[in-house]
Amino acid sequence: MEKSNCTCTENEISKICKDFHGTIEFIGKRWMGIIIYQLLKGPKRFHELVENIPGISDRLLTERLRDLEKEGLVSKKVLVPSQKKVEYELTPGGKELEAVITSILHWVKTRQK
Amino acid sequence: MEKSNCTCTENEISKICKDFHGTIEFIGKRWMGIIIYQLLKGPKRFHELVENIPGISDRLLTERLRDLEKEGLVSKKVLVPSQKKVEYELTPGGKELEAVITSILHWVKTRQK
DNA sequence: AAAATAACTTACCAAAAGTAAGTTTTTAAG
DNA sequence: CTTAAAAACTTACTTTTGGTAAGTTATTTT
Numbered sequence: 001m002e003k004s005n006c007t008c009t010e011n012e013i014s015k016i017c018k019d020f021h022g023t024i025e026f027i028g029k030r031w032m033g034i035i036i037y038q039l040l041k042g043p044k045r046f047h048e049l050v051e052n053i054p055g056i057s058d059r060l061l062t063e064r065l066r067d068l069e070k071e072g073l074v075s076k077k078v079l080v081p082s083q084k085k086v087e088y089e090l091t092p093g094g095k096e097l098e099a100v101i102t103s104i105l106h107w108v109k110t111r112q113k
Numbered sequence: 114m115e116k117s118n119c120t121c122t123e124n125e126i127s128k129i130c131k132d133f134h135g136t137i138e139f140i141g142k143r144w145m146g147i148i149i150y151q152l153l154k155g156p157k158r159f160h161e162l163v164e165n166i167p168g169i170s171d172r173l174l175t176e177r178l179r180d181l182e183k184e185g186l187v188s189k190k191v192l193v194p195s196q197k198k199v200e201y202e203l204t205p206g207g208k209e210l211e212a213v214i215t216s217i218l219h220w221v222k223t224r225q226k
Numbered sequence: 227a228a229a230a231t232a233a234c235t236t237a238c239c240a241a242a243a244g245t246a247a248g249t250t251t252t253t254a255a256g
Numbered sequence: 257c258t259t260a261a262a263a264a265c266t267t268a269c270t271t272t273t274g275g276t277a278a279g280t281t282a283t284t285t286t
Contacts, residue, residue, distance in 0.1 A: 017147070019221050019225065020146070020150065020217065020221050021146070021147045021166075023220070023221045024146030024147065024217055025143065027141070028141025028143070028146060029141070030274070031274095033133070033134070034133065034134045037133065045232085046232070047231080047232060047233080050233095054130075057274085059235080059236095059274085062233080062234060062235085063274090083282075083283065084231085084281085084283065085232075086232090093224065096223060096224075097220060099216045099220065100213070100216045100220055103213045104133065104136060104213055107210060108129070108132050110209060112132065143242085143243070160263060160264080170243085171263095171264075172245085173242095175265060175266085176243090196251075197250080197263045197264050197265085199264070227286100228285105229284100230283100230285070231283080232281100232282085232283080233280100233281095234279105235278100235279080235281105236277105236279075237276105237277090238275100238276085238277085238278105239275085239276080240273100240274080240275075240276095241272100241273080242272080242273070243270100243271080243272070243273080244270080245269085245270075246267105246270100247266105247267085248267075248268095249264100249265080249267095250263100250264095250266105251264095252262080252263080254259100254262090255258100255260075255261090256257100
């Protein structure tokens with residue numbers, strides 16, 4: 001096994017690297033960032049998301065919301081069963097992404113100057 | 114113009130939203146995150162990046178490095194002209210992405226528990 | 227009674243990413 | 257000295273993902 005200049009083993013490093021990569025590929029999927037950004041403001045209905053995210057299509061929004069549900073980051077509430085009223089909300093785990101989003105917002109702002 | 118419950122005008126909000134979206138779509142491109150992560154450790158040669166990023170192809174690595182150069186986040190040094198020795202390094206602007214990367218790393222770690 | 231809204235789904239086309247092979251120069255090996 | 261391997265790409269081709277448009281079903285509005 002190779003030497004490393006930190007306290008992690010090679011396996012730990014490659015695991016972190018792999019998890020990091022998987023995670024950033026997931027939250028970096030197209031539209032994902034701005035969907036999370038919108039949901040951080042509070043629960044939103046499907047059409048509210050469409051309206052607040054210029055350019056997104058309902059097909060992709062559906063797909064992304066399913067991805068987020070599968071990862072347990074978003075929960076779907078059916079407001080009135082047997083009616084087309086649903087609401088999407090970040091789970092506690094999803095809300096922990098706030099720091100990621102704000103760090104990107106901060107970077108965006110510093111670049112604009 | 115609609116009312117808004119913050120101090121920004123509608124135009125300012127939509128500009129931030131647009132810039133944020135553009136930025137996150139850029140740094141969220143496939144492989145981008147892990148390339149930046151690797152470069153935060155210091156300058157790296159092309160083949161070092163290939164070796165440290167499992168699964169990436171040289172075609173996509175080239176493409177992403179060009180993207181990063183265009184945005185002024187990475188600089189390419191030709192170590193020996195007329196020779197195949199180059200090195201890629203984050204610019205000061207690129208290094209400011211560290212906070213973004215560490216916030217994602219942090220999120221990854223808290224999720225693992 | 228007809229039109230619009232909500233939250234999707236299906237089908238099709240375009241763009242991006244993956245894969246594999248080829249190129250040029252340079253270094254290493256036999 | 258000839259051959260092989262490495263470095264940093266480029267080109268061509270296939271697969272996957274994303275974009276666009278239309279259709280669906282059940283409510284709500286006009």
